[in-house]
Amino acid sequence: MRKFLAVVKHEYKKVVLKWTFLIGTLLLPLIGAGVAIVPAIIFSIKGEPTRIAVIDQSGKIAPRLKENLSAERMSAKIKQAAKDSLTDLDASQQERINRSAEQLGASFVFTDYDFAEKPLEQIRRELGGKITAKELDAYLLIPNNLDAVDAKYEFRSRKAGDFGGERNLRDALNEAVRSERLAGANISETQLKDLSKNVDFDSKSLDEKGDEKDSDGVFIASFVIGLMIYITLAIYGQMIMAAVVEEKETRIAEILFSSAKPFELMMGKLVGVGLAGLTQLAIWIISALVLVGIVVAQMSAAGMSISIPNISPLMVVYFFIFFLLGFFIYASIFALIGSMVTTMQEGGQFSLPPIMLLLVGFYFSFAVIRDPNSSLSFWVSIAPFFAPITMPVRILAETPPFWQIGLSILINSLAIAGLVWLASRVYRVGMLMYGKRATIPEVWKWIRQS
Amino acid sequence: MSEQNITLRVENVSKHYGEFTAVSNLSFDVRAGRVFGFLGPNGAGKTTTIRMIVGITFPDEGRIELFGEKISNDSQNRIGYLPEERGLYKKMKVQDQLRYFAALKNVSQAEADRRIDFWLDRMQLSEWKKKKTTDLSKGMSQKIQFISTVLHNPDLLILDEPFSGLDPINVEFMIEVVAELKAQGKTIIFSTHLMETAERLCDDIILINKSRRVVGGTLREVKASFSKNLIALRAVGGDSVLEDKTLVAGFVKHADEREIELAEDADAQILLKKLIENGAAISKFEQIEPSLNDIFIEKVNETNA
DSSP states (O other): OHHHHHHHHHHHHHHHTSHHHHHHHHHHHHHHHHHHHHHHHHHHSOOOOEEEEEEESSSSHHHHHHHHTSHHHHHHHHHHHHHHHHHOTTSOHHHHHHHHHHHHOOOEEEEOOOOTTOOHHHHHHHHHHHHHTTSOSEEEEEOSSTTOTTOOOEEEESOTTOHHHHHHHHHHHHHHHHHHHHHHTTOOHHHHHHHTOOOOOOOOEEOTTSOEEOOTTHHHHHHHHHHHHHHHHHHHHHHHHHHHHHHHHTTHHHHHHTTSOHHHHHHHHHHHHHHHHHHHHHHHHHHHHHHHHHHHHHHHHTTOOOOOOOOOHHHHHHHHHHHHHHHHHHHHHHHHHHHHOSSHHHHHHHTHHHHHHHHHHHHHHHHHHHOTTSHHHHHHHHSTTTHHHHHHHHHHHSOOOHHHHHHHHHHHHHHHHHHHHHHHHHHHHHTTOOSSOOOHHHHHHHHHHO | OOGGGEEEEEEEEEEEETTEEEEEEEEEEEETTSEEEEEOOTTSSHHHHHHHHTTSSOOSEEEEEETTEEOOHHHHTTEEEEOSSOOOOTTSBHHHHHHHHHHTTTOOHHHHHHHHHHHHHHTTOGGGTTSBGGGSOHHHHHHHHHHHHHTTOOSEEEEESTTTTOOHHHHHHHHHHHHHHHHTTOEEEEEESOHHHHHHHOSEEEEEETTEEEEEEEHHHHHHHTOOOEEEEEEESOGGGGGOTTTEEEEEEOSSOEEEEEOTTOOHHHHHHHHHHTTOEEEEEEEEOOOHHHHHHHHHHHHHO
């Protein structure tokens, strides 16, 4: 037991005290923090307001336009845009850029300019001069006859890339002109407001018992969890393989085997590296929870209510359990491969099958997110090799009855027992075989013999 | 020879890998406090036998007793094994590696640290304590590996080609260290191809070839049993003595010396006495013994034939 613990300690330190581990562990939360906090900071630093002169020859549009561009209206618009960008993931890239530009919410300051009696050419020349002298940022020329076929709304600006501001202005202008036209058709302002009101679309999904639950964010959270487990299992599996190959390649195995039992050595390696993985995940999860907290706090401060997936402590416990199940399944496969090859390159060729298994499990998690209660979701979330990815995803999307989770844990524990048994037999023979890579029939012979 | 004086007893041990027999009915004793040369050509079964002694593999037939008991996991802690194929963790500091190897032999960290300092100092490598393996020269890593073998103060040392990769100065240095360990009462099994070194170091030897024992015993006995009663003589005068058929079976003349084959049951001392009595001026009179190298080559070729 003392020797086993010595191996665990050695393997744990070997992983955790590496630069790559430190960077990997800290980088992810930092990137997360960047994604969550930086936009908020940028939003808070609004650009300089655009100084604009509105030349309304019709005299009807300017008041409406000014109202549409008022701070109150803009902030309502920003909130809607922010909410859409979080919930509507299907939006095209262009849409998203536009939305975030809207969120940036360029504001306008209206500059008075007396244009009475002046011909158009003179107005253009004078305003152009002001823009060149940086007294003004932009001007908008509204034609006399709004509905003429050749009516042109001239917008000239020195802020070329400010498409957010331009878009806001265009929307506000369109709305003002539309309102003016409707007013011309004898529709009152109150009627106008009622007519143009958006419906209140309340989207919620129902769980097993028929209770309402918020679906906002569940998709993202499930996807992130699935991806996180997939990546960590692949990385830690390869890490185990590299450690095994190193001990075989450098012939340290010979010294190790003369000091402790091969089974102690292999299990010590799995447990030590597994603990390192848990350490990393724990740091990630804690920082994720903190970040979500920060984001939610910011949004509610900004008057937005965004529902985050309801993650209970039990879910976190399940998440760790299934990570460990997955880790031991894939780590023992990679340990087995490591002990039958002679170099890391050979190991790379052999690690394709387990990586494929992981990938298939990850793909299945999409089916699980879409329909957590289908029979496909049931089977893939209890099947060995897939369950470590699909079950946590399913628990998050729609927690299944406990017996299914229990069954999944049981089946996967049995798979681990079998795989560890196989791996330890290959390990104790393979580690002392130098020179050439073992063939599958040879490995089969080791398993039966020892 | 009493039972307590036996550190290791190998009794009728065989090991097979499928059709291939790696060790066949091998028996030998290693006495406490002595250096035991375990000799044989490549593929003779040396490494297989050593692996069974250190508990990496187990004999198919026969029995191995260590310190009077059947080998167990506890006996592993009393053995220091330096394998022929050996290495260190590439990216680990010297001190950390040695601590780990000591921990695997159940040595507490405080004790390990004390011994690491002692041995690094003894090997003149103290300033490399915090360096990584990749910074060490080949000779240095050989010495570090040797330290990992003795760190847990084992009673039995098994050194498989311990001097490979060392320059002559370091070989002499290591021979000195091995002699110190022997003086402390350690039992040492020494496996090598270098017959000259074996001849210098070993008290007892065994030679195996093709999985079997060929010859064994104390170095003296083995060499004596191969002695052909030859004498190298460089002398002026006394030629008449060489004609005495009761003393001399025949001689061959080389440049300035003669190689004399003694007659059966003749005593070299009597020959020497007679030569002096007959007025020979002797500048060289040497009983020629076969070297371990000669014995090795002769016996291996014999068993290969």
